[in-house]
Amino acid sequence: DAGITQSPRHKVTETGTPVTLRCHQTENHRYMYWYRQDPGHGLRLIHYSYGVKDTDKGEVSDGYSVSRSKTEDFLLTLESATSSQTSVYFCAVHQGVGNTGELFFGEGSRLTVL
Amino acid sequence: GESVGLHLPTLSVQEGDNSIINCAYSNSASDYFIWYKQESGKGPQFIIDIRSNMDKRQGQRVTVLLNKTVKHLSLQIAATQPGDSAVYFCAENILTGGGNKLTFGTGTQLKVEL
Numbered sequence: 001d002a003g004i005t006q007s008p009r010h011k012v013t014e015t016g017t018p019v020t021l022r023c024h025q026t027e028n029h030r031y032m033y034w035y036r037q038d039p040g041h042g043l044r045l046i047h048y049s050y051g052v053k054d055t056d057k058g059e060v061s062d063g064y065s066v067s068r069s070k071t072e073d074f075l076l077t078l079e080s081a082t083s084s085q086t087s088v089y090f091c092a093v094h095q096g097v098g099n100t101g102e103l104f105f106g107e108g109s110r111l112t113v114l
Numbered sequence: 115g116e117s118v119g120l121h122l123p124t125l126s127v128q129e130g131d132n133s134i135i136n137c138a139y140s141n142s143a144s145d146y147f148i149w150y151k152q153e154s155g156k157g158p159q160f161i162i163d164i165r166s167n168m169d170k171r172q173g174q175r176v177t178v179l180l181n182k183t184v185k186h187l188s189l190q191i192a193a194t195q196p197g198d199s200a201v202y203f204c205a206e207n208i209l210t211g212g213g214n215k216l217t218f219g220t221g222t223q224l225k226v227e228l
Contacts, residue, residue: 101148105157
């Protein structure tokens with residue numbers, strides 16, 4: 001499982017509230033990613049990080065922010081959750097050697113925004 | 115675990131038969147093409163990848179074929195087993211300094227009938 005832990009695994013919240021999802025890894029991976037998975041859309045990249053304090057936007061970054069203050073943690077924040085952000089969120093990592101497309105994914109965090 | 119109620123194209127095969135899962139991709143500039151497997155309640159798991167300058171690559175019980183002329187990718191699974199039941203995603207990767215920023219397809223549900 002590449003040492004990835006996502007928390008919380010399940011969360012129900014109300015529209016307008018802030019939410020933070022945490023991805024923790026124990027294997028010193030350089031690259032970390034946040035994806036969301038929705039019916040009919042597959043997985044879409046939200047944000048990614050290529051090192052401590054180095055982050056960039058993905059395909060569907062609006063309404064999300066991220067932070068990476070240390071190698072092992074990559075946080076995804078919804079400043080004011082909306083119902084359209086109800087989804088399953090996956091964190092993924094890549095070591096950065098021999099880029100081919102192999103990512104290791106966490107078990108996912110299911111977020112429901114009422 | 116996490117799962118998404120996906121309304122996906124479904125391929126049903128008998129145990130022991132060969133399976134062929136197809137994918138059309140969009141970006142002719144992609145450097146790598148990748149197949150992932152996602153079991154119910156889990157994150158996607160890397161199966162095999164192929165570089166854009168190749169047209170075939172074999173792994174253990176799996177073969178990936180790439181036809182760049184028609185932008186088509188396929189995954190062949192030999193002697194399909196019940197444990198192969200899952201959702202299969204193809205993905206494209208354009209190598210950049212940002213590591214593996216993959217673009218995923220919407221997935222195909224493989225059901226193995228006993």
